[in-house]
Amino acid sequence: MSAGLNLVLVGSAALFAIGAFATVARRSAVVALLGTQFMLVAGGIAFVAFARFGLGAANATAGASMALFAGAIAVAELTVGLAMAVLIYRESRSFGVDADGG
Amino acid sequence: MLLIGALPEPITSAPLVIFIYLLLILMVAGALASVLLRSTLYAIGAFSATMALVGLLYLTIAPFLLFALQLLVFTTISAALLIALLRETAGLRASSVGPFSREWIIGAAVSAVLLAVVAVVVGATSWPVHVCCALPESFGGTLRDTYTVGLAVVIVGLAASALGSGLLLAAPILPSSRGGGSPTDRRRDRPRGAPR
Numbered sequence: 001m002s003a004g005l006n007l008v009l010v011g012s013a014a015l016f017a018i019g020a021f022a023t024v025a026r027r028s029a030v031v032a033l034l035g036t037q038f039m040l041v042a043g044g045i046a047f048v049a050f051a052r053f054g055l056g057a058a059n060a061t062a063g064a065s066m067a068l069f070a071g072a073i074a075v076a077e078l079t080v081g082l083a084m085a086v087l088i089y090r091e092s093r094s095f096g097v098d099a100d101g102g
Numbered sequence: 103m104l105l106i107g108a109l110p111e112p113i114t115s116a117p118l119v120i121f122i123y124l125l126l127i128l129m130v131a132g133a134l135a136s137v138l139l140r141s142t143l144y145a146i147g148a149f150s151a152t153m154a155l156v157g158l159l160y161l162t163i164a165p166f167l168l169f170a171l172q173l174l175v176f177t178t179i180s181a182a183l184l185i186a187l188l189r190e191t192a193g194l195r196a197s198s199v200g201p202f203s204r205e206w207i208i209g210a211a212v213s214a215v216l217l218a219v220v221a222v223v224v225g226a227t228s229w230p231v232h233v234c235c236a237l238p239e240s241f242g243g244t245l246r247d248t249y250t251v252g253l254a255v256v257i258v259g260l261a262a263s264a265l266g267s268g269l270l271l272a273a274p275i276l277p278s279s280r281g282g283g284s285p286t287d288r289r290r291d292r293p294r295g296a297p298r
Contacts, residue, residue, distance in 0.1 A: 003122040004112030008163065011126035015133055022137040030142055030187065034149050037180065038133050041156055052163040053110055061244035064168045065252070067160070068245070071176045072256040078180055079263045082187045089191040095142075 005053035009046060016042035028095045029085040033078060040074040113162075122162055129155040146184040153177040179263050 015038050022035025044067035051063020089095055113119055129152055136148035157173035245253050 001116065001119050002112040002114045003119045007122065007126070008159075011129060011159075014126075014130045018130070018133045018137055026137065028142075030184070031137060031145065034136055034145065037149070038137075038152075041153070045156065045159065048160060048164045048168070053112060059244075061165065062248070064165045065245055065249050067164065068168055068171060069249075069252055069256060071172060072259050075176055075179050075183075075263045076259040078183055079266050082183050083266075085187060086190055095191075 005049055008049035008053070012042045012045040012049065015039075015045065027097060029081075029088050029097050030095050032097065033081040033085065036081070037074050037078060040070050040077070044068075044070040118162060122159070125155055125159050125162070129159065142188060146181065146188070149184070150177055150181040153180060175260060179260070183263070183266075 019035040019038030019042060022038065023032050024035075026032055026035070047063045047066040047070070049063075051060045085095055088097065113122065132148050132152035132155060136145045136152060139145045139148060154173060154177055157169050157177065160172050161169040
């Protein structure tokens with residue numbers, strides 16, 4: 001039994017799929033924002049996995065640096081997105097992004 | 103010159119492999135919970151737990167600095183922003199029904215932060231044992247030398263996000279442009295005995 005590139009990439013892909021589902025299928029703006037966070041984090045995990053187990057191991061710190069940047073971008077995106085969610089809530093008294101206010 | 107060398111060996115230590123499997127399963131379960139839960143407060147809690155689990159995954163396969171940043175900065179700022187959003191809109195009290203009250207969640211968050219600080223101290227000082235398994239010396243050097251502009255942008259972005267979340271938490275709750283306000287304000291402004 002071992003843990004290598006395949007295992008971590010499967011976890012990353014699952015996280016990305018959950019994030020994509022939340023972004024596309026859920027009506028709540030907050031859940032959609034969480035979905036984008038999951039997708040960015042999944043990308044960071046893939047970078048780290050390739051840096052640790054894959055061809056990027058020749059310069060492993062570069063993969064970690066990309067993951068760090070992805071995390072920072074996710075936080076900044078969350079800041080802007082939450083400000084938009086507050087405005088949506090003040091207008092329609094819900095976080096729904098559909099026309100019916102879902 | 104060889105373009106492709108031998109790939110690094112996968113992790114074969116049984117406890118570490120089991121730990122990674124457990125982390126990935128819990129991470130996916132937490133992400134699913136945060137997406138599927140109807141209560142926004144619980145969804146935020148599940149999201150923060152997932153981010154902490156990602157930090158633990160980084161601890162096993164990435165430099166220690168990335169783990170510390172993920173756990174202490176990204177998770178904290180994200181959770182603070184989301185809690186501020188709830189406080190500004192639907193209110194924290196509305197989601198306190200169920201087995202986990204607001205006090206429990208806050209206590210768990212404080213405990214998690216304290217544990218994270220302990221983990222950072224233990225990892226940085228190698229006390230009492232050397233627990234960190236992936237600690238390349240040059241990660242800070244790579245960030246400083248190769249990605250100077252990116253690092254500066256990250257610092258500015260994180261500082262702006264932290265400032266924004268702090269201001270959002272500290273700001274008074276403003277009424278809606280359509281005459282709304284938070285549920286707490288509406289309950290307070292309603293005359294005593296008036297129909298809901």
